[in-house]
Amino acid sequence: MDYELTAKNLAFAYPHRPALFTQAQLQVPQGHILVLLGPNGIGKSTLLGCLTGRLQPLSGQVCIAGVDLASLNARQRAARLAVVAQTGGRGSTLSVQDYLLLGRVSQHGLFGQPDAADRQCVAQALARVGQSQLAPLSLATLSGGQKQLVMIAAALVQAAQILVLDEPTAALDLKNQALVLRLLQSLKHDGKTIIVTTHDPNQATLIADSIAILQAQHLEQITVSQLSAARLEALYQTPIDAVWHGQRPVYLIKGVDPS
């Protein structure tokens, strides 16, 4: 099955508020990474909510492999699509291993218990994000960066073909940012369809196959080569410069002088 994700004519507004986006279109083929860019508060997380079925759009349709997302129940959705939210695992004091096992809970009945295959799947996911040593620790004791990596492992345990990640590198140091970016590239080569939001356009140019820009209620999907300093200046309303590192542009904030 070809796990392509498409969105047609999506619109969403919270009650008594102006629309965050209208007529939004997206196409993310299997084995591609789409990076969603947009300033704070513009509606990126809301758009992800509509793409994952967490929020009901006012109009439009989201399809996975040609099947309308609205026609799938929660279990069918979880089998196709895994979400890494910014607030994942908040407040939980479960151990990392026990938390990750929950990624398999819908594959068992109401009275099911995790088996050896589930535990092996958890061990593999933790090894893939390089955090096997965290397995026995409580989620409440992890740093922000460790927790983020565990949340990505949780999405891997779910074994869904589509991964949606909301700012997965936001709380990470440079080493762990590199680990996550390499991991996303590796998962893409495994055939996963990936949608990720970030505030760092340089990360977008590193990993994206295409970029979606959300601005003024309008969603535009462009190629990586179409991204430019001028587009970013218009998007973030701040001066941005591009310097070239080989064939790749590196975007820098202008107007902040060293003190």
Added chain:
Amino acid sequence: MMRKMGIALALLVLVCGVAICVGNYALTPSQVLQALGHTQTPAGMVVALRVVRLVAVVLVGAGLSMAGATYQAVFANGLASPNVLGVATGASVGAAFAILCGWPLWAVEGCAFISGLATVSLTLTLSRLLPQKQTLNLVLAGMIAGGLATSCLGLIKYIADPQDQLQSIVFWELGSFAKVDQTALTVIAPVLSLAGGFLLAARWRLNALTLDDDAIVALGLSPRANRNAMVVAATLLTAASVCLCGEVGWVGLVVPHLARSFVGSDNRRVLPLTAVIGATVLLTADTFARSVSVNDIPLSIITGFIGVPVLIVILLRRQPLGL
């Protein structure tokens, strides 16, 4: 985990042995063994009565503790318990009403369950209506719903016949196993066993229900259907316990925290250990209640004296009321 469970089970067996032997008619272990099956002898009759009472206490202790652990997981709130949520008092209203009407035991049980479920629904609705979203909301809502239930109970007691019904209601409101007999146990034990068995079998899913709704949906589960199933089972446990022995405080609140302090937050381990510790604690309390004086001391008095210091120690030692 297996070692801790083994120790807890050994302790429960030990307390069971003590409970059979001690009381106003003290027996040695050899006398108990000789009396087993000889219900015509005085010792045999005492042992038979104590076995019935022991089974009831173990089932109720395990049931109330598992109900507390379930409420705490489902509402992601370490302060939730059958008493704090008002469920126990709510169940008492239904049961007292059935006693007032002179209905049979199965009707008392049914009324206790319905009024218990209605109270937990009222508590949940009120907590969601409160403007600020905080842990304390559930407790405040429980106080309001429990207050309403207390007033209803007061009204029933005011109407009740003081010669017969009032005594029965008041005695039962304080919590005691003194009036438990084989007939009551035969009706209630299957309910406690089924509801408790359901929660034990579904305990892995309780872990998922400690997360927020979006996370539960992302895992492929329905938050509402799963929470409702667990709340119904926990309320059934509470209502059946109330039918058997009246209101017993503290066990449902404190014992789950005690179990977590030994095995962590995973409900796959917490629920079985909670059941065993709950049974042991309540059996200890009941044995004390019927041994130190000719008349039984109401159980809620003893569980209060045990529960308060234990809760203080737990709060001082670990993350406050975490799950």
